[in-house]
Amino acid sequence: MKYISTRGGMDAATYSAILLEGLATDGGLVVPETMPRLSAEEIERLRGHNYAELATEILGLFATDIPREDLAEMCNATYSRENFVSADVVPLTAISSEISLVGLSEGPTLAFKDMAMQFLGQSLEYVLARSNRTLNIVGATSGDTGSAAEYALRGKHGIAVFMLSPQGRMSDFQRAQMYSLLDDNIHNVAVEGVFDDCQNLMKALFEDLDFKRAHHLGAVNSVNLGRISAQVVYYFWAWLRQTDGVAESERATSEVSFTIPSGNFGNILSGHFARAMGLPIRRLVLAANENNVLDELFRTGIYAPRGGADTFATSSPSMDVSKASNLERFVYDLLGRDSDRLNAAWRELSETGRIDLRAELPRFVEEFGIQSGTSTHADRVATIKSVFEQSGVLIDPHTADGVKVAREHLEPGVPMLVLETAKPEKFPEIVFEATGERIGVPERLEGLLELPQRVTKMANDEDELRKFVAEHAV
Numbered sequence: 257m258k259y260i261s262t263r264g265g266m267d268a269a270t271y272s273a274i275l276l277e278g279l280a281t282d283g284g285l286v287v288p289e290t291m292p293r294l295s296a297e298e299i300e301r302l303r304g305h306n307y308a309e310l311a312t313e314i315l316g317l318f319a320t321d322i323p324r325e326d327l328a329e330m331c332n333a334t335y336s337r338e339n340f341v342s343a344d345v346v347p348l349t350a351i352s353s354e355i356s357l358v359g360l361s362e363g364p365t366l367a368f369k370d371m372a373m374q375f376l377g378q379s380l381e382y383v384l385a386r387s388n389r390t391l392n393i394v395g396a397t398s399g400d401t402g403s404a405a406e407y408a409l410r411g412k413h414g415i416a417v418f419m420l421s422p423q424g425r426m427s428d429f430q431r432a433q434m435y436s437l438l439d440d441n442i443h444n445v446a447v448e449g450v451f452d453d454c455q456n457l458m459k460a461l462f463e464d465l466d467f468k469r470a471h472h473l474g475a476v477n478s479v480n481l482g483r484i485s486a487q488v489v490y491y492f493w494a495w496l497r498q499t500d501g502v503a504e505s506e507r508a509t510s511e512v513s514f515t516i517p518s519g520n521f522g523n524i525l526s527g528h529f530a531r532a533m534g535l536p537i538r539r540l541v542l543a544a545n546e547n548n549v550l551d552e553l554f555r556t557g558i559y560a561p562r563g564g565a566d567t568f569a570t571s572s573p574s575m576d577v578s579k580a581s582n583l584e585r586f587v588y589d590l591l592g593r594d595s596d597r598l599n600a601a602w603r604e605l606s607e608t609g610r611i612d613l614r615a616e617l618p619r620f621v622e623e624f625g626i627q628s629g630t631s632t633h634a635d636r637v638a639t640i641k642s643v644f645e646q647s648g649v650l651i652d653p654h655t656a657d658g659v660k661v662a663r664e665h666l667e668p669g670v671p672m673l674v675l676e677t678a679k680p681e682k683f684p685e686i687v688f689e690a691t692g693e694r695i696g697v698p699e700r701l702e703g704l705l706e707l708p709q710r711v712t713k714m715a716n717d718e719d720e721l722r723k724f725v726a727e728h729a730v
């Protein structure tokens with residue numbers, strides 16, 4: 257299996273090679289040259305596997321240049337009881353006769369990013385060691401992605417992490433989660449400024465190509481194909497568990513639908529991959545919050561990304577995205593995997609601020625099974641309340657966006673699986689507003705707020721950051 261760029265300007269490369277890169281060398285996104293396909297019998301043969309074994313089988317279709325024993329070892333280390341609280345790794349929980357939650361938040365930072373980031377940590381360390389290289393990850397975070405990356409990369413050989421966060425702008429919980437990591441290779445930098453300042457500092461370092469090369473800078477952002485491939489696994493897992501109770505003769509045709517609380521289109525893109533690989537998925541329903549650029553695209557065929565100033569700060573903050581970085585991979589498939597057509601669409605975007613895909617609109621659902629909907633703060637509150645009343649299960653605001661939109665897309669006889677993207681403990685205020693229930697930190701994180709913290713405070717200053725990175729780089 258080799259990987260090429262959506263924009264057609266990159267030589268085919270191996271999985272190991274692209275694991276270290278964010279974007280393709282021509283500025284496009286990396287995609288498999290051909291999507292692996294599984295027959296119904298091949299999928300059925302995966303049924304007996306535990307999560308780590310299933311991950312080895314699915315990721316083995318993408319990482320064909322990594323020996324199977326090594327991949328199995330990495331998957332065992334990743335999807336272990338040490339990292340994930342549930343014995344199943346990903347438990348399914350019914351909240352009504354039609355809807356079940358797919359529990360993707362059992363990892364160390366209580367959000368679904370752990371599912372892929374933990375694998376990326378293992379595989380990066382492995383690939384770097386084999387090629388005798390080092391990598392210095394520089395990132396900017398307003399909370400969630402940074403902590404998932406740090407928990408995945410702590411203590412890894414040949415890797416250091418420099419995570420910029422805005423001073424005084426994160427919750428006590430988020431600060432404690434990140435700053436209490438005392439590993440030598442984790443460097444938290446609290447910048448005097450807001451999230452955008454952090455992001456601009458990070459960009460300045462990456463644009464300084466001499467500096468970038470000299471210090472082996474890298475990123476682990478949401479377009480990284482290692483992350484996308486690791487997320488494919490739980491779609492297979494969820495389908496297999498959902499159909500465990502179905503008569504054997506009917507399993508192969510037993511379709512389920514998924515609803516995915518979405519921001520950068522990474523999670524749902526992995527569902528699109530799973531469907532293209534042959535998994536019987538009927539619908540992939542995209543749930544947006546008030547930042548509903550993608551819902552607009554799937555309803556009207558017009559893609560019109562918005563800037564930061566037109567992006568609302570909502571109570572499901574991880575979905576506050578108005579320019580979905582992974583969408584290019586879907587548009588590539590939509591346009592027949594034709595780089596010339598894709599490049600024309602992107603030219604249209606830069607010239608007019610939008611892409612007109614109305615001619616393709618019927619194919620969104622007919623060919624790709626994609627539908628969408630929007631949810632607001634009032635919807636989140638009402639949904640958290642009604643799910644709690646009906647099932648006794650507390651959900652977080654992102655998952656609530658999912659359940660709200662899922663309920664609007666139910667079809668008779670088709671189970672609906674909503675991806676739980678975070679734990680309610682991360683968002684106690686809205687849970688209290690909705691249910692009157694006060695939830696504290698989960699048992700396994702008790703005492704977190706009292707742990708010693710290590711952080712380097714820094715002015716919003718490129719040169720100071722350069723000096724710090726150069727001094728601490730591996």
Ligand SMILES: *Cc1c(COP(=O)(O)O)cnc(C)c1O
Nearest residue numbers: 518519520521522523574677678
């Ligand atoms: C990142 C995130 C999302 C959005 O996922 P994408 O892959 O960016 O679409 C949704 N919910 C939570 C809690 C997240 O952390």
